[in-house]
Amino acid sequence: MTSSGPDPTIAFNSPPFSSLSSTLALGLIILEQDGRIVHWNDWVAKRSGIVADVALGKSLFDLWPETTQARIRFAIDQAITQGQPSLLSSSLNKYLLPLYEDPFRSDPVQIRQTVTISSFYMTARMCVLQIADVSAAFARESALRVQAQLLNESLERQAQIMKQLENHNDTLDSQVRKRTAQLNELAKHLQDVSEEEKTALARELHDDLGSILTAARIDVFSSAKLLAGSHPDIHAKLQRALRYLEEGIQTKRRIVEGMRPTILTQFGLAEALRYTAEEMAEVSGWTLRLTVEEDLPLSEELSLTLFRVAQEALNNAAKYSEAQCVEIILEADEHTVRLVIRDDGKGMELDAVHKPRSHGLAGMRSRVEARGGYFEIQGAPGRGVEISVSLALSQAE
Amino acid sequence: MIVGYQLSDLQRETLAEVFNIAMGRAAKAMSNIVNEEVLLSIPQIRMVPRSEASSLLGGPEQRVYSITQTLDGEFHADAILILPQARSMDLVRLMLGSPQQLELVTELEREALTEIGNIILNACIGTVTNLLEGQFSISLPVLQSGLCGDIIESHAARQSEEDVVLLLQIDFTVEKHSINGHLAFVQTVSSFQALLARIDRFIEKAAQG
Ligand SMILES: Nc1ncnc2c1ncn2[C@@H]1O[C@H](COP(=O)(O)OP(=O)(O)OP(=O)(O)O)[C@@H](O)[C@H]1O
Ligand SMILES: [Mg+2]
Numbered sequence: 001m002t003s004s005g006p007d008p009t010i011a012f013n014s015p016p017f018s019s020l021s022s023t024l025a026l027g028l029i030i031l032e033q034d035g036r037i038v039h040w041n042d043w044v045a046k047r048s049g050i051v052a053d054v055a056l057g058k059s060l061f062d063l064w065p066e067t068t069q070a071r072i073r074f075a076i077d078q079a080i081t082q083g084q085p086s087l088l089s090s091s092l093n094k095y096l097l098p099l100y101e102d103p104f105r106s107d108p109v110q111i112r113q114t115v116t117i118s119s120f121y122m123t124a125r126m127c128v129l130q131i132a133d134v135s136a137a138f139a140r141e142s143a144l145r146v147q148a149q150l151l152n153e154s155l156e157r158q159a160q161i162m163k164q165l166e167n168h169n170d171t172l173d174s175q176v177r178k179r180t181a182q183l184n185e186l187a188k189h190l191q192d193v194s195e196e197e198k199t200a201l202a203r204e205l206h207d208d209l210g211s212i213l214t215a216a217r218i219d220v221f222s223s224a225k226l227l228a229g230s231h232p233d234i235h236a237k238l239q240r241a242l243r244y245l246e247e248g249i250q251t252k253r254r255i256v257e258g259m260r261p262t263i264l265t266q267f268g269l270a271e272a273l274r275y276t277a278e279e280m281a282e283v284s285g286w287t288l289r290l291t292v293e294e295d296l297p298l299s300e301e302l303s304l305t306l307f308r309v310a311q312e313a314l315n316n317a318a319k320y321s322e323a324q325c326v327e328i329i330l331e332a333d334e335h336t337v338r339l340v341i342r343d344d345g346k347g348m349e350l351d352a353v354h355k356p357r358s359h360g361l362a363g364m365r366s367r368v369e370a371r372g373g374y375f376e377i378q379g380a381p382g383r384g385v386e387i388s389v390s391l392a393l394s395q396a397e
Numbered sequence: 398m399i400v401g402y403q404l405s406d407l408q409r410e411t412l413a414e415v416f417n418i419a420m421g422r423a424a425k426a427m428s429n430i431v432n433e434e435v436l437l438s439i440p441q442i443r444m445v446p447r448s449e450a451s452s453l454l455g456g457p458e459q460r461v462y463s464i465t466q467t468l469d470g471e472f473h474a475d476a477i478l479i480l481p482q483a484r485s486m487d488l489v490r491l492m493l494g495s496p497q498q499l500e501l502v503t504e505l506e507r508e509a510l511t512e513i514g515n516i517i518l519n520a521c522i523g524t525v526t527n528l529l530e531g532q533f534s535i536s537l538p539v540l541q542s543g544l545c546g547d548i549i550e551s552h553a554a555r556q557s558e559e560d561v562v563l564l565l566q567i568d569f570t571v572e573k574h575s576i577n578g579h580l581a582f583v584q585t586v587s588s589f590q591a592l593l594a595r596i597d598r599f600i601e602k603a604a605q606g
């Protein structure tokens with residue numbers, strides 16, 4: 001190539017260009033068309049361990065034989081022959097040029113580098129290699145990747161623990177459900193047993209004690225009649241004994257009735273509710289509002305459960321509510337029977353349900369829940385109390 | 398419509414052939430770098446006014462990466478490779494074999510994408526400059542990310558003349574992952590007419606030889 005311009009080797013290695021180039025924070029290599037090195041800045045000298053005097057005039061491919069077959073050779077050719085510039089990234093090209101942090105160490109560390117290769121015209125097309133050290137960016141990114149990896153792992157672990165917890169919760173849940181069902185079963189059994197015992201006791205009281213008292217009353221009555229004229233003082237005593245016996249018989253009847261309400265077994269729930277409620281309303285001076293469906297298809301157990309709830313609710317209303325009006329609703333649809341007892345009295349704090357030695361409300365709830373039913377109490381001071389109960393008509397047994 | 402910049406079928410076929418040869422070379426260069434099979438092809442070539450280009454590139458609102466190299470000499474043109482943002486980083490990461498994927502796109506990943514774009518652009522620019530047989534200076538690649546419309550808009554040619562765009566569709570496949578990109582040569586109508594004249598001469602020469 002004939003040239004009429006300045007000699008590039010001189011131009012690039014004397015001031016001001018050489019002084020400028022030595023201050024650069026990147027590597028600068030300039031090649032002639034045949035690959036001969038015409039400039040080699042201090043940055044490159046320091047990291048290659050090759051001083052400029054040794055490099056200048058040599059072919060880059062002789063000085064660094066490892067570049068001969070590589071992509072960098074191709075890019076240099078492309079720049080020189082076609083003027084096409086290239087960017088060789090550090091991540092797609094692992095080790096581009098043999099440049100090191102400290103080339104004279106026994107185990108030198110090669111620097112990560114981005115090389116751009118371009119060309120310009122002087123006397124002929126010249127090729128410029130600019131080398132940037134991106135080791136710091138590399139270190140930063142691998143640290144970032146390690147962090148991301150750790151984060152991912154800990155997220156995965158967390159997810160695993162959450163899952164274990166969930167499983168554990170599920171197990172606990174189903175255990176609680178099982179135990180609750182068992183307890184309900186037990187409560188129901190105990191109530192049934194207790195009702196049966198009451199029934200048996202009631203029968204014995206009625207049959208035995210009842211007949212004894214009645215027989216005694218007949219005897220005393222006729223004895224008193226016999227002695228009325230002759231022994232007025234004994235007659236008076238026998239009259240008193242008769243009254244006592246009468247009271248005993250009444251007491252027995254009341255006890256029997258309480259244990260096994262015959263009104264319930266004979267006339268059904270609707271009638272039993274009406275009778276009981278009217279009796280208590282009279283004593284307490286309530287206005288009664290009854291909405292009671294007749295002839296519901298209720299099993300004996302179900303009727304008894306509902307009757308006991310009503311009894312206790314009415315007892316409580318009589319004892320505490322000071323109500324003007326008490327309302328009872330008994331209704332049913334295809335599947336469910338519902339009982340509501342509502343008063344307009346002074347109401348209560350719902351915490352009172354948990355009063356020690358108070359078993360009425362707790363008893364209602366356990367009776368109902370033992371049969372798989374739903375029990376709710378609503379009330380606030382000044383707003384009356386409402387007890388509502390729903391039970392399935394056909395017992396799943 | 399601006400008259401005089403339509404491609405004849407023969408011109409189009411000739412361009413497709415020379416560009417596809419160049420893509421074959423670029424694909425081979427990339428395969429060597431990443432040790433994976435890389436496929437590059439140009440299924441379609443079109444000429445459109447610059448104002449219509451972005452709608453053909455998936456709409457002006459599409460988020461893209463662009464890698465641009467500028468051609469200066471007998472005429473001026475911007476060669477812009479446009480890749481959909483969502484999928485092209487996946488492709489880069491596949492090529493880099495990064496073990497741990499990060500949420501953000503790192504500087505070095507952007508640099509690798511720039512190099513990939515540079516290889517494709519050089520192959521296409523080489524084809525054009527060979528056809529034109531002129532002296533050109535070509536800039537280093539510059540990566541941008543943004544909306545397709547904005548990027549096309551920012552590459553208006555220097556003259557106040559209306560620009561046209563030679564639009565090459567590029568199918569880019571690495572392993573089983575492939576993306577659809579575009580290479581746009583934005584130039585003035587007169588530059589383009591010079592190119593057409595060269596193509597015709599090239600066709601004539603080929604016919605004679
Ligand atoms: N209708 C009501 N009006 C106002 N307060 C009520 C009413 N029903 C219940 N309470 C309040 O709730 C408390 C708890 O009632 P619960 O029936 O459980 O127990 P108790 O009546 O005190 O005792 P037990 O019923 O066991 O003989 C009562 O002591 C009372 O203070
Ligand atoms: Mg009570």
